[in-house]
Structure formats: C-alpha cells, structure tokens
Amino acid sequence: MTMLKKLYTGAAVLALSTSAAVAQEVEVLHWWTSGGEAAALNVLREDLAGSGIGWSDMPVAGGGGSDAMTVLRARVTAGDPPTAVQMLGFAIQDWAAEGALANLDALAAEQGWNDVVPAALQAFSTYEGSWVAAPVNVHSTNWVWANTALMEELGIEQPGTWEEFVAAMQAAQDAGYTALAHGGQAWQEATVFDSMVMGVGGPEFYQAAFIDLDPEALGGAQMVEAFDRMTTLRGFVDDNFSGRDWNLASAMVFNGEALFQIMGDWAKGEFVNAGQTAGEEFQCFRVPGTEGTVTFNSDQFAMFNVDDEAEQASQLAMATAVLSPEFQIAFNVVKGSVPARTDIDPASFDACGQLGMAQLAEAGESGGLFGSMAHGHANPPSVQNAMYDVITAHFNGEYDSAVAAEEMVAAVELAQ
Amino acid sequence: MAATDPMLSGGADFRTRLQNWLPKIVLAPSLAVMVIFVYGFIAFTVYLSFTDSRMLPSYGFVGFENYSDLFQIRTWDTAVTNLAIFASLYIVICTIIGLMLAILLDQKIRGEGFLRPIFLYPMALSFIVTGTAWKWMLDPAIGLENTMHLWGWESFEFNWIKDGDMAIYTIVIAAVWQSSGFVMAMFLAGLRGIDNEILKAAQMDGASNFQLYRRIILPQLRPAFLSAFVILSHLAIKSYDLVIALTGGGPGNATALPATFMYSYTFTRNQMGIGASSAVIMLMTIAAIMVPYLYAELREKK
C-alpha cells in the first residue's frame, strides 16, 4: 500500500513535467524553496491553474541563485530554455543582450506597467526600452533590525546619525552584549558595505563608485572613510562571526544576545517565525546616514523566447498574474519584501512592511532609489564579485582602509 | 598476455577473424565515448580559454589575455597554494591513518565487523549532507571549543575555521574524516591478501613485528598504495562540495581551491574565459603529476 502510494506520488511529479506537450504550461526555474517562499509562490501556481495553465516546477536552490543560473546556462545551451526564470538585476540584462528573452511590450502597455513600477526598477525589467521581465518584489537592503527589549534596557533611542549608532553599539558592548550580529560571508559584508558607502557619500557618491565605477570615487577619500566605518563595525562584532549564516545572526538579535543586525528585509521572516511582531519585540529602521534612500534588489521573472504560440500565451498569462495586486500582496507579505507596484494598498502589511512601502515610493520620487551592489543591482557580476573580494579581505583584516581603496580600483579594472 | 595467439586462429575463416576483431569492437564504444566526452571537452575548454567568452561560449580570439589576467588575480594564487597544502596533507594523512587502522584491525580484533562499517561510512555521505554538522562542530561558539569549555577545560582553543591562515586545515580534517576509512579498506584488503607462509618463515628467522611490517608487509602493499594514491588525488582535485559546505571559500578567500575558483569565474562571475584558463592550468598540473606516475606503473607490468 505504501509502496503504491509512493509510486503514485512519484508519477504525479513526473506527470507535472511531461504534460507539457498536451496542455498549456509554464516551466519555472527559481530558487524560492524555503517553506514560506515556496508557499507564497504556490499562490501564483494556483492563480495560473485557475486559467487552465499548468505549472512545471524547477527549483534549484543554493548560492543566492547562482546554482540556478548555472542550470539555466545548461538548459539554454541544450536549446531548451524554461518558460520563465527567477532572476536578479544584471542577469536579466545579460540574457537580454544574448537575445534570449521575449518581448512583453504589448502586455506592459495594455496594463500600464510603466505607470506603476518605479523607474529604477524598470531599468532592470527592460532592455533597450522593451519589457523583458515581470518584477515580483523589491527587497531593500539598508535596514537595521533591533531588539526592543535590549534598547529599552540600555536606554537607547533609534539612532539618527552614524555617531549615535556607534554610541548605541558601544553601550551594548560595554553592557556585555554583542553590539552587532553579523555573519562573516562575503555577501553579508557587502550588504553592510552598501549602506556604509551610501551613508558616507550619499546618492552621488554611491552612483559614482558603484554604478559608474569611477576610479576616482573608488579610490578616493570617501571610499577610505567607508572602509574605516567597516573597521569600526568590525570592532562591534563578536569573535565567532565568520562563516555564520545570516539567519543565525538574526537569531542572536531576537534571542537578546545582540542589539542590532544590518540586513535586508528578508530577515523579518526570521523574527516573525520566532513569534515576534514588528514594532513591538523587534524594530526596524534605516541604517543611520542612509535615510531617504533605499538600496534595493528585485526578484523578477524573466520570460524566455519560446516558439510555440500556446506557450507564449501562457507566458503572458504568467506575467499578468505576477503583476496582479493579489499576488504582489500575498507574496510580499510572506517574503518580507515590498511590492514592485507602488499602487498597492499597504493595509495587509506589518509596521516594517508599511514603512518600507512608504519609503520606497518616497525614494523613487526623490531619486534616492539605487540598486544594491551587494545583490547584483549596481554592476555586472564580475565587478560585483571583485568588490566582494576586497570588502571581505578588508573586513577580515588582510589590509587597512587605504590599501582597500587602492585594491578596489585595481580589482574593478581587472574585472571589466 | 597475448591471448590472440595466431596458432589458435587456424584457418582465416570469417568466424575466427571476427573473434580476433571482437575485443577491439567491444572496446571501441568506450574509447569513442572517452574521445568525445573527455578529450573532446578538454580540447573545447582549451579553445575557450583563448576566447572572450563571458556568460556563454563566444568565439572572439583574445590570445593569452585570460591567462595573464588569471595570474594577476590574488584569489588564484591563494587557490593554488591551498590546493598544494590541501592535497599533500590530505593524501599523506589519509594514507597514514588508513594504513594504521588497517594494521590494527588486522590484529584479530573482536568486533571488526562492527568497527569496519563505522570507519567506512563517511565515504557514503556527500557534504551536502554532512556540511552543516561539520560547520557547527568546528565553530568555536557552538562546537568543540564550546563543549570543552562547558566540560571545564577553559583554556581549550580551537578556532581554526575562523582564522584565515588555519581554515584550510579544517578542510583537511573534514576531508580526512571522509576518505580515510576507504583507504583503510584498501589496505586491509591488501594485508589480507598477503601469503602467511612468508610471514611465518620470516618470524622463524627471528624477525620482530616491526621488521616484519617494514621489510615484508609494506613492500607487498605497493598496489594498494597505487590505488589509494589514484583515488585520493582524484578526490583532492575535485574537492568542491566540501569547501562550499564548510567555509564557502572563506574567511575572505582563504580557503578557495582551484575547483571553487573555476566554478565561481565560469558560472557566478560570468568570466568564462578566465574560468576555462584556470581549468586548463589545473588539467596540466594533473597531467604533470599523473602521467609520469601512470606511465611508470603501467609500463612495468608488461
């Protein structure tokens, strides 16, 4: 009996992928495999099922999507690309430049995407003026997550400046707590560094250093200062930080061992999962010095060129469903991110989510919305990883801030 | 060994000729598969290393540019040094532990049938499976160091995984854990295959246990050493999961290995040309070590 059941389930999974030829179906490559994420994605699957479109699931987790990108290359090389692929930032541009992506302009015009998606986001969803991807969410990375009880115990208010932020951490350290919970992995260090660069030099400097890759900005005094701030933060991190997963760092905050964590808004899920509520047991605020700006990364579904007309139709149906307000709400409430559309009713979101949505809209209008370097939305992967190398080497004490700034110039040049 | 003795073939009728050709026909598919899927792919990689390929293969010829870039990248230096440290320590320690355990197990041990699978089982697990457990064990705040502190040994320190200079040695520890049992099995098999009459004769001549092992047993284990060397170097060069699971290449890039470097440049950083050139250097190194060794071993047996 159990054996039969097993075989049946196996067959069901196989059937999902083999029914492609018969009915309309989308094959979706993604790396949203953890419980909440996958459940949120299931909203999309059911939505499509309602219009008679099957979903062939192709999850490949690992390496922040880099394993999925490897698989994608194998599939495209084999001449058999998936219908839709979860992608981040520059990957969309790279695939579009290869001519591999479909044109969604007609649909975008019909549904008025241009009006509801912030321009900074559109820069990634479009290639040479044509829509090639449907944005799902906006994660912003310049958040501080704080333990409310600890702040009260230490008599700390939400810090508004870098100096206050340092003073607050000093107070926590003096009281015997870990001031800053941090996981020593290159991408986490880069995530923090995003905020330091923005905090030191503001939007102009961020643009020059990370987006225009101007050697003068990369090797200049402001860059040295940004690295100095990293050194300061390094002094507030416990000894065992290296290699720690980000979510264990979050656990340090909600368990009351550490005061702050600088991390993207996905960290919220960990707090909520631990039974805490935004604005009560834990708080969120922008990294001091970066208020008014938002560094973001955005998950999007890039649509690949497919020949079959039925498949094209299901692709458009999927793009429509992705940008539907229902899915944008359902998904982003779970994920901790905010909707890619700015016209969504914030009522279903918690305190941090509402704050994030308001600030996103504000930053979008004032020109303070920038792609995150750490998450591949400021420069191509080769440059991004070259920066990782320098940031993480500096944070681990291989060289001082002045040398780091020089290394930054050299590494970026080599990577271009 | 020449089994196709012309004397046996008798007349040159079709059936006999077919029999003479059959062995080659049977071997041909394997050879063809190797030529395409191994040597063809190597040739393709060599070709890619001279092109400007980034995300996907492209065919703009750039000469040795990828190679000159490669040697300017700090991480590549680290990766090569690490492989040298890792591979030599790993092979030597695995061989020593494997040999020692095999000799000990060969002393008519009660419970051998129980101990042997315990020594062997790590080989059955991939690091996707054991990586997190190892990471925790080596982490000073959670694992061994913390446990020792709880047991009252306050001065105990084991924080190699957090130390850029020492982290590579934690990789060695985990790798030795995984494969030393397998090496033990190979040596054990070798030991069991030795003719006891020779040992008895030597013992009657008054040889001590130590002499017995040094003079008679170890030399007879030569084939086991060869197999162990081939299998261990194969595992050392391909070590990838291990590093990703344990340290992700960190702290910083302190535990990068050529395999992780290659994967990162080819697939994560979209610099396929540089990735290919690092693969070529890696293959040349393997060839430089393995080819003379295999040549000597295979030639001798004729």
Added chain:
Amino acid sequence: MAMASSDNAVRSSNFTRALIYLVLILFALFYLLPFGIMLVNSLKPLEEITGGNMIALPQNWTIAPWLSAWSTAQIGVQPTGLRPYFINSIVMAVPAVAISTFVGALNGYVLTKWHFRGATWIFGLLLFSCFIPFQIVLIPMARILGILNISGTAYGLILVHVVYGIGFSTLYFRNYYAVFPTELVRAAQIDGAGFFQIFWRIMLPSSGPIIAVCCIWQFTNIWNDFLFGASFASGGSAPMTVALNNLVNSSTGVREYNVHFAGAIMAAGPTLLVYIVAGRYFVRGLMAGSVKG
C-alpha cells in the same frame, strides 16, 4: 574475513592489545561524531537549535522533523517532502550503475585477456578520464544532450553518469582480471569457446566480489552527485540530492535546521545501507584483486 585473519602470523602482548582497542575506539568516535550531531539535532524542536543549544541532547524529543522532511516539507511550490525524489534517484542510479559496471567488466576483460598492441595506451586514456573536473564538462555536455534530445530527462542523466563512470569501473575490473588465471581462458578457447562465451561463462561468474566493489563505488558517486543532477535533470525528474539541496540551501528563507538534518539522513539512507549491508563484500572484493594490480 575471519577466515583470512585467523591465520595471521603477527602476535602481540595484552598491553598492546588494550592500546589497539583504545585507538580503534577513539577513531570510531571521531568518525561517528558528525553523524551523531545530525541525528541529535534532527530530533529537536527548532527553538532549541536557534536558542543556541546545538550540541546537547534534545530536551524535548520529537520526530516531527522526520515526518516533515519525508512528506510535507516544501521542496518546490508544492509541499511534497523528499518522498517523490527518492524514486527519481533510484530510477536514475540503478541503470547507471548497472550499465557502467557491465561496460567496465567488458573493458577489463578485453584489456587483460585479449591484450593487443596499444591496449595499455587505451587503458591510460580511460584512467586519465577519472581526473577531469566535472565543472568543465557542463556546457559542452548540455549541448550534446540537447542535440540528442534527451536534455532534462532521466536518460540524459544516466548517459552522463555512465560516461564518467567507465574510467573507474574499467580500472577496478582490469586490476581484478589481471590476476585471473589466463590459462583458464586459453583452455576454454581451445575447447572452442568464443569471446562472449568466455566472458559469460568463465569471467562473470567469478567476478562477484569486484562487482560488489564497483557497484558500491558507482552507486555512492551517482547517488551523491549534485552538479549533473541539477544541471541535466531538474524539475520533475530531479534526483534526491537536488531536492535535498532545495530543502537545505534556501538563501533568504527561514531555515529549519532540524528538518534539514532529518532530510539529510534520509537522503543518505540508501548509501549508508549499501555500505553497512555490502560493506563486508567490499573489503573482500578489494582483497580479491583490485589492489593487487
């Protein structure tokens, strides 16, 4: 095994024997430690783990993580657990192991008993293929699978594993057959037995031990492979390791370590079983020839 060692000529004192047992037991503990940590944590509620209690025994024992990993954990959009992927892995691994072992046996037979000019060279070429880093074959392999129209299927994955398994299986069988008495082959030949008759009737029946070694080796490698499985068979036909990786390696989601460990032990189940059940044949098989060169 006991038979072989009962005649061991090396003798030792009581003190030495105690020392030997001590060393062996210490090593056994070292080998068991990581597995022990996995087992202990798979039986704990998640709060105990994130609460910082990672090495200690559970305060509240629970098997919920095991049930979740097996049948309800979210691998993709549907909460299927690891169960369906088990079948995928078996469907893929069994033929791949059988074919590569069979081909290796034939190759070993030809290379030792039908030695011809250049055979050593061919063996060298096959052996060197064991050392190719798999990362470099990904892109060209994908192209070829695409041309053969078996990309993304179990067949494609079986082909890949057979191709890269031949080197090692040939090595095992060649070494085993090298010490197999050639006179037997000669005698059969004189009696009029053909190439395949000799293989089926004489070589294979006496190859039990080395078949065990080769199957264990291939099964372990193929079952544990992630790179090829993810690249060439993801989606509905994805093997166990890909599913496990999806369970364990989510990047920005909540991590349920206890479920991860339960899943990891399950995924390792078949290989562990093979090692424990067939382990005794393993040493015997290695002993019977593979290490004698």
